[in-house]
Amino acid sequence: MPMTTSTERQRTAAHAGLLSCHSCSMVIRPRLPQDDGAVRCPRCGARLHLRKPHSIHRTWALVIAAIIFYFPANLLPITVTTYLGSAQRDTIVSGVLYFMHSGSWGIALIIFVASIVVPIAKLAILCGLLLSVQRQSHWRLKERSQLYRIIEIVGRWSMLDVFVVTVMVALVRLGYLSTIEAGPGVIYFAAVVVITMIAAMTFDPRLMWDALEADDE
Amino acid sequence: MNEPSTESGLVQSASEPEIQSRKRFSVIWLIPMIAALIGLWLAVKAIRETGPTITIVFRSAEGLVAGKTEIKYKDVTVGKVETIKLSEDLSQVWVTAAMSPDVAGHLSQDTQFWIVRARVAVGEVSGISTLLSGAYIGMSPGTNGKIVYRFQGQEKPPAISREIEGQQFTLRAEQLGSLDIGSPVYFRQLKVGRVTNVAMAEDGSGVMLEIFIEAPYNDKVKRTSRFYNASGLDLKIEADGVRLDTPSLASFLVGGISFFTSGDLRTSPPVSENHIFTLYDNRDAANAASFSYREYYLLYFDETVRGLSPGAPVEFHGIRIGEVISVRLLFDQDNLNFRIPVLIAIEPDRIELSGKLAISENTVLEKLVQKGLRAQQRTGNLLTGQSYVCLNFIEGTSSQQINYDDAYPVLPTIPNAMEEIAATAKKMVERFNKLPLEETLADIRSAALQVKAMTGSKSLESAISNIDQGFARFKQVAADFDEQTLVRIDELLARGDELLITANSVLGEGAPAVYNLNRLLIELQDAARAVEALADYLERHPNAIVFGRGNQE
Numbered sequence: 001m002p003m004t005t006s007t008e009r010q011r012t013a014a015h016a017g018l019l020s021c022h023s024c025s026m027v028i029r030p031r032l033p034q035d036d037g038a039v040r041c042p043r044c045g046a047r048l049h050l051r052k053p054h055s056i057h058r059t060w061a062l063v064i065a066a067i068i069f070y071f072p073a074n075l076l077p078i079t080v081t082t083y084l085g086s087a088q089r090d091t092i093v094s095g096v097l098y099f100m101h102s103g104s105w106g107i108a109l110i111i112f113v114a115s116i117v118v119p120i121a122k123l124a125i126l127c128g129l130l131l132s133v134q135r136q137s138h139w140r141l142k143e144r145s146q147l148y149r150i151i152e153i154v155g156r157w158s159m160l161d162v163f164v165v166t167v168m169v170a171l172v173r174l175g176y177l178s179t180i181e182a183g184p185g186v187i188y189f190a191a192v193v194v195i196t197m198i199a200a201m202t203f204d205p206r207l208m209w210d211a212l213e214a215d216d217e
Numbered sequence: 218m219n220e221p222s223t224e225s226g227l228v229q230s231a232s233e234p235e236i237q238s239r240k241r242f243s244v245i246w247l248i249p250m251i252a253a254l255i256g257l258w259l260a261v262k263a264i265r266e267t268g269p270t271i272t273i274v275f276r277s278a279e280g281l282v283a284g285k286t287e288i289k290y291k292d293v294t295v296g297k298v299e300t301i302k303l304s305e306d307l308s309q310v311w312v313t314a315a316m317s318p319d320v321a322g323h324l325s326q327d328t329q330f331w332i333v334r335a336r337v338a339v340g341e342v343s344g345i346s347t348l349l350s351g352a353y354i355g356m357s358p359g360t361n362g363k364i365v366y367r368f369q370g371q372e373k374p375p376a377i378s379r380e381i382e383g384q385q386f387t388l389r390a391e392q393l394g395s396l397d398i399g400s401p402v403y404f405r406q407l408k409v410g411r412v413t414n415v416a417m418a419e420d421g422s423g424v425m426l427e428i429f430i431e432a433p434y435n436d437k438v439k440r441t442s443r444f445y446n447a448s449g450l451d452l453k454i455e456a457d458g459v460r461l462d463t464p465s466l467a468s469f470l471v472g473g474i475s476f477f478t479s480g481d482l483r484t485s486p487p488v489s490e491n492h493i494f495t496l497y498d499n500r501d502a503a504n505a506a507s508f509s510y511r512e513y514y515l516l517y518f519d520e521t522v523r524g525l526s527p528g529a530p531v532e533f534h535g536i537r538i539g540e541v542i543s544v545r546l547l548f549d550q551d552n553l554n555f556r557i558p559v560l561i562a563i564e565p566d567r568i569e570l571s572g573k574l575a576i577s578e579n580t581v582l583e584k585l586v587q588k589g590l591r592a593q594q595r596t597g598n599l600l601t602g603q604s605y606v607c608l609n610f611i612e613g614t615s616s617q618q619i620n621y622d623d624a625y626p627v628l629p630t631i632p633n634a635m636e637e638i639a640a641t642a643k644k645m646v647e648r649f650n651k652l653p654l655e656e657t658l659a660d661i662r663s664a665a666l667q668v669k670a671m672t673g674s675k676s677l678e679s680a681i682s683n684i685d686q687g688f689a690r691f692k693q694v695a696a697d698f699d700e701q702t703l704v705r706i707d708e709l710l711a712r713g714d715e716l717l718i719t720a721n722s723v724l725g726e727g728a729p730a731v732y733n734l735n736r737l738l739i740e741l742q743d744a745a746r747a748v749e750a751l752a753d754y755l756e757r758h759p760n761a762i763v764f765g766r767g768n769q770e
Binding site: 054 | 243245246247248249251252253255256259263285
């Protein structure tokens with residue numbers, strides 16, 4: 001760890017007994033809680049927390065749910081293509097393979113990255129961050145923060161696949177000749193994407209840095 | 218553990234109370250629990266939906282695609298082909314398929330699998346789509362038994378599905394046309410069955426089709442039913458316009474068979490076992506073929522069959538019941554004589570039935586022959602000389618039986634009717650010839666002579682001499698009484714004269730009695746001459762007895 005960060009560690013708001021409102025970002029020095037046990041922002045009335053409440057528990061719960069849903073999302077078909085009476089069921093992986101075999105490497109890569117790499121990466125990174133926070137690890141805090149920013153930005157792009165399926169189902173309605181229907185896998189895949197996005201939101205990256213202060217005391 | 222320590226770091230002064238969140242179960246954990254439940258449910262479902270994996274051995278995998286080809290039973294998908302491999306010696310194809318657990322209990326020894334290729338499509342309206350969707354594997358479930366995981370695939374679909382009731386019929390066609398296994402069979406344009414098998418006739422003279430008609434329509438097939446190929450369009454330009462007959466779209470595309478039953482459905486005779494129907498090319502041909510069911514018999518004629526040609530009618534009491542098929546000449550090398558076998562076809566459906574048959578159908582004809590049924594060749598038209606075969610009951614014929622030694626049963630025959638008449642006439646003439654005409658004439662002549670002799674000579678002479686004697690005796694008497702009674706004698710003399718005159722008038726030349734006698738003699742002579750003339754005439758024209766004396770001369 002570079003020394004500069006350690007000398008400036010007293011400058012963190014928490015260390016200085018300050019916290020910021022989640023909604024209006026006002027910096028407040030909290031006093032005793034009110035009757036209902038909640039600290040409220042004097043400007044906007046939002047509940048005040050020093051850190052996101054139960055961040056680690058919630059994130060863990062959501063990550064585990066997402067991991068569970070990830071299996072049906074990949075094993076069940078996401079599209080059922082009916083072409084001249086013969087139905088074909090495609091999972092995400094078989095779709096990627098189809099595009100690969102048909103020579104559309106670009107599309108195959110996009111779907112592969114958006115639908116397979118990104119969700120797995122997100123879940124893996126979240127797990128890693130949670131574990132590191134719980135272990136109060138000091139290891140590469142800056143890079144870990146960068147990773148967190150990346151998954152927050154990139155997470156929504158996983159919905160690409162769901163959107164593609166939705167658009168195709170709406171467009172390819174050629175009656176008897178050919179129809180595409182959404183398979184049950186889409187629901188689970190959408191659930192994975194949404195749940196990981198929420199998980200990324202509930203995770204409080206400041207907890208990573210709290211490890212430094214805890215060490216200090 | 219983490220949060221309380223950070224919260225404690227929040228406050229600098231020790232007097233400030235710790236704000237510690239109560240450690241309680243967070244609602245957020247419900248999310249992964251629900252996810253786990255859903256996952257568990259999916260897993261259980263997937264496991265429960267996985268049936269056994271079986272291996273089917275085929276000779277060829279034509280049309281099968283790993284991962285795509287489905288196994289269907291009653292058009293319901295019950296499995297999917299997973300892999301297609303060649304056997305080690307490359308002679309067979311091993312197809313592994315994942316079966317649905319629904320049919321797992323029916324995968325026993327007698328379960329059958331076969332590849333249904335493009336012909337699948339036949340018949341159903343949905344067939345149009347399956348025409349394009351490619352082959353699938355058909356399945357006929359077995360009876361419940363020991364589960365087997367390895368099957369020998371059939372080359373052809375089984376003829377009859379086990380669970381469908383119905384009846385199998387055999388048709389014979391000149392050629393197959395667009396028909397194939399699975400082609401539909403229509404009755405009044407309603408699909409009632411399908412073609413289950415197609416094979417070449419043993420002698421190569423046609424194609425044998427086996428069709429399966431589902432219950433209850435199998436009752437509608439009678440012996441009088443006629444089947445025809447209903448594929449394709451029938452376009453006709455007639456005097457009253459253009460006529461277009463189209464079958465249903467499906468049979469137009471894939472071919473089909475229709476049938477109709479002529480006559481009354483209730484009274485038509487049922488189909489006998491092994492009966493082979495003829496498949497006509499179209500409806501018109503089926504209509505034209507009057508009676509499809511025929512029984513063949515052979516007749517042997519010893520007389521001329523001039524005028525008897527194939528197609529000539531076979532009649533019973535003047536009603537047509539069949540036709541002559543062929544007339545041949547047969548030389549018997551053993552006995553050095555000629556025989557003429559005439560093959561006839563009888564169409565029993567032309568004969569309406571009443572009552573109940575106590576004996577078997579085959580013995581009916583035997584009984585009829587015993588009752589005197591005979592075949593006979595007759596001249597139908599005197600101008601053209603066309604003959605026909607007539608079946609009739611002849612009374613008092615010697616009992617004969619059907620001869621089954623030939624290729625066809627042989628019915629006994631009797632000679633031609635004209636020949637019979639000629640024979641009778643000849644016999645009559647012969648009898649006339651044998652009549653003792655000469656003797657009769659001689660008798661008549663002698664009788665006449667006797668009359669002549671009787672009347673002409675002795676008796677009359679004696680009669681006259683008797684009169685002379687009487688006269689002489691009278692003369693004597695007169696002489697005796699001469700003196701006594703002269704007057705009376707005179708008177709007597711006068712009376713005697715008168716008597717003489719009277720006697721003369723009675724008995725003398727030109728007297729009526731003699732004249733009458735002469736007339737009688739003359740007429741007897743005439744009668745004798747007339748009989749002689751008749752005898753002469755009859756000798757020259759014996760038929761005059763039958764036809765009378767012509768108006769000749």
